[in-house]
Amino acid sequence: MVEPDLRRIERPASKLPNVGTTIFTVMSRLAAECGAINLAQGFPDFPCSEELVELVSRAMRAGHNQYAPMEGLMALREQIAGKTERCYGHAPDPVTEITVTCGATEALFAAVAAVVGPGDEVIVLEPSYDSYLPAIELQGGKAVPVALRPADYSVDWPEVKAAVSERTRLIILNSPHNPTGAILRAEDLAELKAIVSATNVLVLSDEVYEHLVFDGEQHRSLLGDADLRARSLVVSSFGKTFHTTGWKTGYCVAPAWLTTEFRKVHQFLTFSNFTPVQYALAEYLKEPAHYQNLPDFYQAKRRAFGECMKATPFRLLPSYGTYFQLASFDHLSNESDVDFAVRLTREAGVAAIPVSVFYRDHTDHRVIRFCFAKRDETIEKAAERLSRF
Numbered sequence: 478m479v480e481p482d483l484r485r486i487e488r489p490a491s492k493l494p495n496v497g498t499t500i501f502t503v504m505s506r507l508a509a510e511c512g513a514i515n516l517a518q519g520f521p522d523f524p525c526s527e528e529l530v531e532l533v534s535r536a537m538r539a540g541h542n543q544y545a546p547m548e549g550l551m552a553l554r555e556q557i558a559g560k561t562e563r564c565y566g567h568a569p570d571p572v573t574e575i576t577v578t579c580g581a582t583e584a585l586f587a588a589v590a591a592v593v594g595p596g597d598e599v600i601v602l603e604p605s606y607d608s609y610l611p612a613i614e615l616q617g618g619k620a621v622p623v624a625l626r627p628a629d630y631s632v633d634w635p636e637v638k639a640a641v642s643e644r645t646r647l648i649i650l651n652s653p654h655n656p657t658g659a660i661l662r663a664e665d666l667a668e669l670k671a672i673v674s675a676t677n678v679l680v681l682s683d684e685v686y687e688h689l690v691f692d693g694e695q696h697r698s699l700l701g702d703a704d705l706r707a708r709s710l711v712v713s714s715f716g717k718t719f720h721t722t723g724w725k726t727g728y729c730v731a732p733a734w735l736t737t738e739f740r741k742v743h744q745f746l747t748f749s750n751f752t753p754v755q756y757a758l759a760e761y762l763k764e765p766a767h768y769q770n771l772p773d774f775y776q777a778k779r780r781a782f783g784e785c786m787k788a789t790p791f792r793l794l795p796s797y798g799t800y801f802q803l804a805s806f807d808h809l810s811n812e813s814d815v816d817f818a819v820r821l822t823r824e825a826g827v828a829a830i831p832v833s834v835f836y837r838d839h840t841d842h843r844v845i846r847f848c849f850a851k852r853d854e855t856i857e858k859a860a861e862r863l864s865r866f
């Protein structure tokens with residue numbers, strides 16, 4: 478057989494020349510290679526509800542195994558509308574304003590693709606979740622990073638205001654915030670409103686950790702504010718809420734005119750997602766306790782993690798939401814956070830995420846991110862290993 482001469486193929490320029498493999502894959506792979514406890518990539522190591530598994534099996538046995546509607550199963554969209562009303566005092570229209578997606582990742586990509594064009598500027602707050610920048614770049618958009626204040630990762634609104642230009646199309650927000658655990662408060666939404674009100678700037682609000690807010694604080698969804706939701710695409714994910722990150726089911730809520738554009742992309746990106754899960758979630762969401770219990774559940778995890786970590790030399794930073802907590806190692810090492818995280822995985826047998834990867838210029842404050850969505854035994858074992866490091 479004659480081998481094809483691959484040198485003759487002229488390769489197109491990479492559309493994402495600066496993108497490598499996502500840090501979540503890199504660290505999970507390294508953790509597996511080293512037999513390390515994986516506190517890096519964010520996913521629970523405990524099972525999801527048996528009832529939910531049973532509901533999915535039942536949907537499959539009942540024959541719900543063909544394409545779901547492109548917009549998502551109506552019964553699920555109705556439950557999402559009901560949950561939104563219960564939580565934020567506003568029920569979006571399930572027909573025109575809610576779309577079920579393949580996880581939040583698809584929703585974020587489709588939202589950016591729907592509204593960002595070549596030359597458009599998108600303000601992102603750094604550290605920022607790693608899927609935002611590539612989505613912007615692939616549309617020919619220009620990311621304009623604004624750093625969260627390093628002391629407490631609060632939003633520097635004067636800096637955001639200064640970053641808004643004639644070309645600003647979108648601001649991307651994420652609360653509760655990955656990786657820092659910071660949350661937006663009522664004052665933040667007031668500041669945002671003042672900045673965007675006289676502009677055509679749209680907002681993409683990544684609220685996948687909406688039900689993981691601690692200390693009696695409330696999640697401030699953009700859907701709870703009439704002015705802001707009129708210009709926003711709000712994204713969430715059942716992966717976080719129901720301990721099912723592998724089911725990749727999320728959704729996007731946006732006004733009808735934005736949803737129309739969103740669905741134009743979604744229908745050709747994935748068309749629809751896994752049907753049996755949509756039937757199961759439509760049923761499971763009828764019981765609000767399933768998500769209302771979540772803050773207590775994860776607050777106990779945060780407490781367990783905090784207690785165990787006292788035996789280690791790390792300095793924990795506050796976590797107000799999400800299932801992540803940052804830890805400073807500035808007093809322990811001069812290494813970059815990437816080198817330190819790799820060494821920690823290899824030598825201590827505990828994997829974490831270096832936070833510099835969430836900055837376009839790799840700003841390194843020598844902090845790493847731990848995920849505490851783990852069984853108590855896992856947390857104890859990890860802390861024990863870290864205390865010997």
Ligand code: PMP
Nearest residue numbers: 580581582606655685714716727
């Ligand atoms: N946004 C943020 C802030 C996340 O942490 C994640 C990760 N899980 C996602 C989006 C993606 O969610 P999904 O797994 O539902 O695609």
Ligand code: GLN
Nearest residue numbers: 501502517518519520655
């Ligand atoms: N959101 C998860 C995290 O921050 C990872 C998601 C992924 O691996 N794509 O760890």
